[in-house]
Amino acid sequence: xxxxxxxxxxxxxxxxxxxxxxxxxxxxxxxxxxxxxxxxxxxxxxxxxxxxxxxxxxxxxxxxxxxxxxxxxxxxxxxxxxxxxxxxxxxxxxxxxxxxxxxxxxxxxxxxxxxxxxxxxxxxxxxxxxxxxxxxxxxxxxxxxxxxxxxxxxxxxxxxxxxxxxxxxxxxxxxxxxxxxxxxxxxxxxxxxxxxxxxxxxxxxxxxxxxxxxxxxxxxxxxxxxxxxxxxxxxxxxxxxxxxxxxxxxxxxxxxxxxxxxxxxxxxxxxxxxxxxxxxxxxxxxxxxxxxxxxxxxxxxxxxxxxxxxxxxxxxxxxxxxxxxxxxxxxxxxxxxxxxxxxxxxxxxxxxxxxxxxxxxxxxxxxxxxxxxxxxxxxxxxxxxxxxxxxxxxxxxxxxxxxxxxxxxxxxxxxxxxxxxxxxxxxxxxxxxxxxxxxxxxxxxxxxxxxxxxxxxxxxxxxxxxxxxxxxxxxxxxxxxxxxxxxx
Numbered sequence: 001x002x003x004x005x006x007x008x009x010x011x012x013x014x015x016x017x018x019x020x021x022x023x024x025x026x027x028x029x030x031x032x033x034x035x036x037x038x039x040x041x042x043x044x045x046x047x048x049x050x051x052x053x054x055x056x057x058x059x060x061x062x063x064x065x066x067x068x069x070x071x072x073x074x075x076x077x078x079x080x081x082x083x084x085x086x087x088x089x090x091x092x093x094x095x096x097x098x099x100x101x102x103x104x105x106x107x108x109x110x111x112x113x114x115x116x117x118x119x120x121x122x123x124x125x126x127x128x129x130x131x132x133x134x135x136x137x138x139x140x141x142x143x144x145x146x147x148x149x150x151x152x153x154x155x156x157x158x159x160x161x162x163x164x165x166x167x168x169x170x171x172x173x174x175x176x177x178x179x180x181x182x183x184x185x186x187x188x189x190x191x192x193x194x195x196x197x198x199x200x201x202x203x204x205x206x207x208x209x210x211x212x213x214x215x216x217x218x219x220x221x222x223x224x225x226x227x228x229x230x231x232x233x234x235x236x237x238x239x240x241x242x243x244x245x246x247x248x249x250x251x252x253x254x255x256x257x258x259x260x261x262x263x264x265x266x267x268x269x270x271x272x273x274x275x276x277x278x279x280x281x282x283x284x285x286x287x288x289x290x291x292x293x294x295x296x297x298x299x300x301x302x303x304x305x306x307x308x309x310x311x312x313x314x315x316x317x318x319x320x321x322x323x324x325x326x327x328x329x330x331x332x333x334x335x336x337x338x339x340x341x342x343x344x345x346x347x348x349x350x351x352x353x354x355x356x357x358x359x360x361x362x363x364x365x366x367x368x369x370x371x372x373x374x375x376x377x378x379x380x381x382x383x384x385x386x387x388x389x390x391x392x393x394x395x396x397x398x399x400x401x402x403x404x405x406x407x408x409x410x411x412x413x414x415x416x417x418x419x420x421x422x423x424x425x426x427x428x429x430x431x432x433x434x435x436x437x438x439x440x441x442x443x444x445x446x447x448x449x450x451x452x453x454x455x456x457x458x459x460x461x462x463x464x465x466x467x468x469x470x471x472x473x474x475x476x477x478x479x480x481x482x483x484x485x486x487x488x
Contacts, residue, residue, distance in 0.1 A: 014220040015143070015145075015146050015220075016220060017217055017218050017219075017220055018141060018142050018143065018146060018150065018218055018219075019146075019150070020195075021141055021195050021196070021218070022138055022141070022142065022150040022153055023153070024188065024191055024192050024195060025093065025134055025137055025138065025192075025195075026134060026153045026154060026156075026157035027097065027157075027184055027185070027187065027188035027192075028093060028096040028097045028100060028126065028129060028130055028134070028185065028188060029130040029134055029154055029157045029158050029161070030157040030158070030160060030161040030164075030184060031097065031100040031126065031161065031181065031184045031185045031188070032096075032100065032123065032126040032127055032130045032158060032161065033157065033158035033159060033160060033161020033162045033164070033165070034161040034162070034164055034165045034181050034184070035069075035100065035103060035120075035123045035126060035161075035165075035181075036069075036123075036158070036161070036162055036165070036283060037161060037162035037163070037164070037165025037166050037169070037283065037310065038165045038169065038177070038181070039062070039065060039066055039120075039285075040165070040166060040169065040283065040285065040306050041165070041166060041169025041170060041306065042169060042174065042177070043062045043065070043066075043285070045174060046062065046111075046116075047059060047062060051111075052111055052174040052175070053111035053112070054111070054112075057113070057116070058113075059423055059424075059427065060423075060424070061113050061116065061117065062423060063419065063420055063421075063422070063423045063424060064117050064120075064420065065116055065117055065120040066120075066285070066419035066420070066422070066423075067415075067416045067417070067418075067419040067420035068117055068120050068121045068124070068416070069120055069121070069123045069124050069127060069415075069416070069419075070124065070127065070411075070412040070413065070414075070415035070416035070419065071121075071124065071412075071413075071416040071420075072121045072122075072123075072124025072125070073124035073125075073127040073128050073408075073409075073412035073415075073416075074124075074409045074412040074413045074416065075409070076124055076125050076128040077128045077131075077132060077405050077408045077409040077412065078405060078409065079128065080092055080095075080096075080125075080128045080129050080132040080133060081132055081401070081405045083095065084132060084133050084136065088197050088201050088205075089133055089136060089137045089140065089197060089198050089201055090137075090192070090195065090196075090197045090198075092129060092132075092133045093129065093133045093134065093137060093192065094188075094189060094192060094193075095125070095129060096125065096126055096128075096129025096130060096133060097185040097186075097188040097189050097192070098185070098189065099122050099123075099125035099126050099129065100122075100123070100126045100184075100185040101182060101185040101186055101189065102119075102122050103119045103120070103122040103123050103126070104119075104178050104181045104182035104185070105182060106118060106119040106122070107119045107178050108175060108178045108179070108182070124412075127412065128408070128412075130154070130158070131154075131408055132404075132405065132408065134154050135151065135154060135404075136401075137198060138150050138151050138153070138154070139151070140198035140199065140200040140201070141196075141198050141199070141218055143219070152317075152320065152385075155317050155320070155380070155384060155385055156314070156317045156318065159310070159313045159314045159316075159317045159380060160314055162283060162310045162313060162314075163307065163310030163311055163313070163314050164310075165177075165181075165310075166306045166307035166309070166310040167307050167310070168180060169306075170304060170307060196213075196214040196217060196218065197210075197214060198214070199211040199212075199214050199215040199218070199232070199235055200235055200238075200239065202214060203232075203235055203236060203239055204239060208232075211232065211235070212228060212229075212232055215228055215231060215232055215235075216228045219231070250399050250401075250402035250403075251402065253399060254399065254402070254403070258469075259465035259468065259469070260395070260399070262465075262468050262469060263394040263395065263464070263465070263468060264395075264403060266390075266394070266452060266453055266454075266468065267387065267390065267391045267394060267403065267407055268407065268410060269445070269448060269452075270333065270387045270390065270445070270448075270449065270453060271387055271407055271410060271411050271414075272414065272441070272445070273337055273383070273387075273441060273442065273445035273448075273449075274379075274383050274384060274387050274411070275411050275414040275415055275418065276414065276418060276438065276441045277337070277340050277341075277344075277375070277379060277383055277438060277441060277442050277445075278340070278344055278375065278434070278435065278438030278439075278441075278442075279340070279375055279376055279379035279383070279384075280415055280418065280419070281418055281419060281422045281434070281438075282309070282372055282375065282376065283309070283310075283313070283376070285422060285423065285426075289368070289372070289431065308369060308373065309372055309373060309376050312373045312376050312377050312380075313376045313377070313379070313380045314380075315377070315380075316376065316377040316378070316379070316380025316381040317380040317381070317384075317385070319381055320380060320381045320382070320384075320385045323381055323382065324382075324385065324386060324389060328455055328457045329386055329389055329390050329393075329455060329456050329457050330449065330453055330454070330455040330456075331455075332381075332382045332386055333382055333383065333386040333387070333390070333449055333453065334446055334449040334450055334453075335382065336378035336379070336381060336382030336383050336386075337378075337382070337383060337442050337445050337446045337449060338442070338443065338446040339374060339378050340374075340375045340378045340379065340383060340438075340442045341438075341439045341440075341441075341442030341443040341445075341446060342439070342443075343371045343372075343374040343375045343378075344371070344375060344435045344436070344438045344439035344442060345435070345436065345439035345443075346367065346371050347367070347368060347371040347372065347375075347435045348431075348432040348433070348434075348435030348436040348439060349432070350367045350368060350371070350432075351368075351430065351431045351432040351435065352430070352432035389456075390453070390456050391403060391404065391407060393456040393457075393459075393464070394454075394456060394461070394464055395461075396461060422434060452468075454467040454468055455467075
């Protein structure tokens, strides 16, 4: 096992092994990011006269290719929840990579409509595996001092995958890009076989000695050290405390407990804001959007402008962890939502004026790229990561897994509908109407965030629940009674 062959290369107590595991762990997320970005440069190519298919692909097929990912991702969230609990985090993550490899291989095999849509449907397994397994794996292998940094690699790697797809789509052939994309999950499948299962899952399976060895390797320490034993005992205690968090009990608590239900409702609404802000549709159809704006005389090609968006998204995700700790959750979420709404409104006005004139929109040729860059930056820096942070801070350990699965499934459902109708509406009505709808969602959500969403930074669950209207649990009520008695 790797714990014997690599231990001599790291200092005692080093974080090296945790960084190695986390870096390999996010390769499936990177592959999923390339799949999301792939459709932007390759969708227009498939529809063009120079298509690699036998005939130009119909725009309706491209819409289905974009939306079917999340249509499949909705139920497979729960499938991966089952796999990760019954077969382990490592096997679930490798299944994610296998799905991504199958997606790229099927596209190489055929460009027929059935193959393209089926391949994109398989990506639904990638999105579920990426966001169900990877955050859990990182939480269970990392120490508190590096957990936040390693956790940020998830969104960062997806955004890097988007950027990679935009850049490679501009310079590689259709098949050339598919071969490069196929290499990533295959590399992960080969390398990750040597990585350990998480200590928490090994303890759950009753494999105490294997858990001790895995923990010692991850911490770059000897398995007999007191620090390893102390952490192992803490994991055993956490495992014992979480036994009451079965799905049925968690759902009952979410429905019957007033404060928990209100918190769940808040998380669902800010999830709507995140998914319907328009950024996901922009990333999928960036080349299409810029090709419609190309008459303005912008010097970059549509794919190059899309690559600029990917770069902005990558920069935004790099700054997200710093901003969320400095500004707080609520101010950052509200500000990025408002700025996105204003930018989408301006973008809709540009396309409306451009369509009304039927030609060049004049001196505002810079507006599409600037407005979209602003939206993408706000999404990566606030709208995308902050709802996940708020979600983890508004629920107890016992409820967190259930809430995460439901919210991700809900988000996938929203995304599948959004991506399915984006291109048909754009073709029949115009892009300006879609951007104005996105703007309306953002601006209304900003008001909701300002009035309803609580600040969760450095606050306990009791403090958060008190702000949203009620403590909603017996422990909170008992504390209030005790406080009243003390005052008397």
